[in-house]
Amino acid sequence: MQSRVLVVGIDGVRLDVLRRLPTPHLAALAADGFLTPVEVDADTPTMSGPCWATIVTGVTAAKHGVWSNDFTGHRLDVFPDFATRLAEQDGRRTFVAAGWRPLMQVRDGGPLFRAPSRSVFIEPVADTPKSWERCDEQITDAAAAVLAVDEVDASFVYLGAPDETAHFLGCGEAYEAAVRQADRRLGRLLAAIRSRPSYADEHWTVLVVTDHGHVDAGGHGGRTPEERTAWLAAAGPGIGAAPPALRHVDVGAQVFAALGRHPDRHWTLDGRPFAAAPHAVLLDMDGTLVDTESLWLRTVHETVPGADAAHVLGRSVSDTAAHLHALTGDAPQQLAADLEARFLAAVREEATPLPGALELLDLLQELGIPAALVSASSRPVVDAVLGILGPDRFRTTVAEGETPRTKPAADPYLAAARGLGVDPAACLAVEDSPTGVTAAEAAGCRVLAVPSYASVTPAPRRTVLADLKGIGRHELWTAGL
Numbered sequence: 001m002q003s004r005v006l007v008v009g010i011d012g013v014r015l016d017v018l019r020r021l022p023t024p025h026l027a028a029l030a031a032d033g034f035l036t037p038v039e040v041d042a043d044t045p046t047m048s049g050p051c052w053a054t055i056v057t058g059v060t061a062a063k064h065g066v067w068s069n070d071f072t073g074h075r076l077d078v079f080p081d082f083a084t085r086l087a088e089q090d091g092r093r094t095f096v097a098a099g100w101r102p103l104m105q106v107r108d109g110g111p112l113f114r115a116p117s118r119s120v121f122i123e124p125v126a127d128t129p130k131s132w133e134r135c136d137e138q139i140t141d142a143a144a145a146v147l148a149v150d151e152v153d154a155s156f157v158y159l160g161a162p163d164e165t166a167h168f169l170g171c172g173e174a175y176e177a178a179v180r181q182a183d184r185r186l187g188r189l190l191a192a193i194r195s196r197p198s199y200a201d202e203h204w205t206v207l208v209v210t211d212h213g214h215v216d217a218g219g220h221g222g223r224t225p226e227e228r229t230a231w232l233a234a235a236g237p238g239i240g241a242a243p244p245a246l247r248h249v250d251v252g253a254q255v256f257a258a259l260g261r262h263p264d265r266h267w268t269l270d271g272r273p274f275a276a277a278p279h280a281v282l283l284d285m286d287g288t289l290v291d292t293e294s295l296w297l298r299t300v301h302e303t304v305p306g307a308d309a310a311h312v313l314g315r316s317v318s319d320t321a322a323h324l325h326a327l328t329g330d331a332p333q334q335l336a337a338d339l340e341a342r343f344l345a346a347v348r349e350e351a352t353p354l355p356g357a358l359e360l361l362d363l364l365q366e367l368g369i370p371a372a373l374v375s376a377s378s379r380p381v382v383d384a385v386l387g388i389l390g391p392d393r394f395r396t397t398v399a400e401g402e403t404p405r406t407k408p409a410a411d412p413y414l415a416a417a418r419g420l421g422v423d424p425a426a427c428l429a430v431e432d433s434p435t436g437v438t439a440a441e442a443a444g445c446r447v448l449a450v451p452s453y454a455s456v457t458p459a460p461r462r463t464v465l466a467d468l469k470g471i472g473r474h475e476l477w478t479a480g481l
Helices: 015-019 024-032 048-057 082-090 129-149 161-169 173-194 249-258 293-303 317-328 332-350 357-367 379-389 411-420 434-442 473-478
Strands: 002-010 034-039 094-098 118-121 154-159 202-209 229-235 280-283 371-374 396-398 427-431 446-449 462-464
Touching: 002 048, 002 173, 002 249, 015 173, 015 229, 024 034, 024 173, 024 202, 024 229, 048 082, 048 249, 082 094, 082 154, 082 249, 094 129, 118 129, 129 154, 129 161, 129 173, 154 173, 161 173, 173 202, 202 249, 229 249, 280 411, 293 332, 332 379, 357 371, 357 379, 357 473, 371 379, 371 411, 396 411, 411 427, 411 434, 427 434, 434 446
Parallel strands: 002 154, 002 202, 094 118, 094 154, 280 371, 280 427, 371 396, 427 446, 446 462
Antiparallel strands: 034 229, 202 229
16 A cells, blocks of 8 residues: 655644634544644744744754744755655655745745655735635645646645734634635545545545644734644544644654654654554564463472562573572573473463464554564474464564573564564564563664563553553554654
8 A cells, every 4th residue: 555645734723713613624534533732832933934844844943943934044954844855865756835935935045845846836916815815726726636646655735824814804704714715625635635546545644734823813923822722633544542742843753654754863853753654563472472471480480489570571591590590509501401391391282372462463464564573482482382373474583592682682673673674763562571671672662562470661662551452553553652
């Protein structure tokens, strides 16, 4: 399936006004995903230039350097808009349609959009509400024509009439009519997408965002709640309920994520996506996919009664033998041999998949997301479990002794990502123990933890669920963000 993104920027729409108006196309998007407030950053002026620059670059004004509607002194060469970055760095087809001069023209320090693959600029004949309505209509015509047929990966369409109407007439009936008209134009853009001959074979993410609000009299640029409260509507693969807090910088980050483009660390984006398909899923084995942790603890306790579970969960046989040697004085090599033999026999006779494990592996195959098995158990134990789970479910497997160090070091996860040819930071690791979580996070992975015998707490880039049951696309897309 081909992934595509449409961002529609509607200038100057107050959230409280929007919520009391009939806007069926925005409402339909919200029903499929969400519509949520976005507060303009405290250091960002509530002006179109700084806000739109933040939205399309994914960095704050402190980086992009746009502080007003005169863009002079910007740093957009270092922090370009998403349409330019995707076109220049990835060879993606991008499209921008707008009628506001600083977005498109080399005047007043512009343009904001430096070099998309294709663009349409139609300037209003005058700065009046009527002229801007006509301009937005022409922009919608041109954009719908492109969206209906062209192979464009990421698009931005700007509608400016609501903002201009508020400036001239305040936030009364004419302003509300302009907001409803913008929703109708959004509907035309969505209809163009759905009319595409290839639509059934495409995954579309649609983001609709405003830059700032207005005071009742129609101005903005201050710090009142009405001016600082913006909003974002989003729908698409993996997008469900709104996250607890969103910022303007997250819009640009989400565009890259929706296209499967993991940002280069050198971009230093300030935004974070709120739904991103993992490039691969790296799964722990014991206690995560198969019910072997109980077998391992029983084996350890049979070998050395009273051993502390906290020191052996998620650990390799050799690490556990070294720990038990300190308690008993027995030779580590003999302890390791006894543990390995007993555990392997128990796994072969008693191990079963945990609830939701096979369904998760089936989902990954259905979605075409490569999976790797990353274990601190020995190769004989891993091979025994593969016989239970099915070896064809994994593109690569890593067992204890096959990397210089095992968990809690990052080596096994780094090796799995390398074997799949993906960036570890774009991978989701699924783990059940603090030891495994430490290893995955040391490798830079997002983490989905399903604790078994030891608790794991939520943290940045770490999501904690009770078990694997019921995990779907949304859970995969949002875990660890």
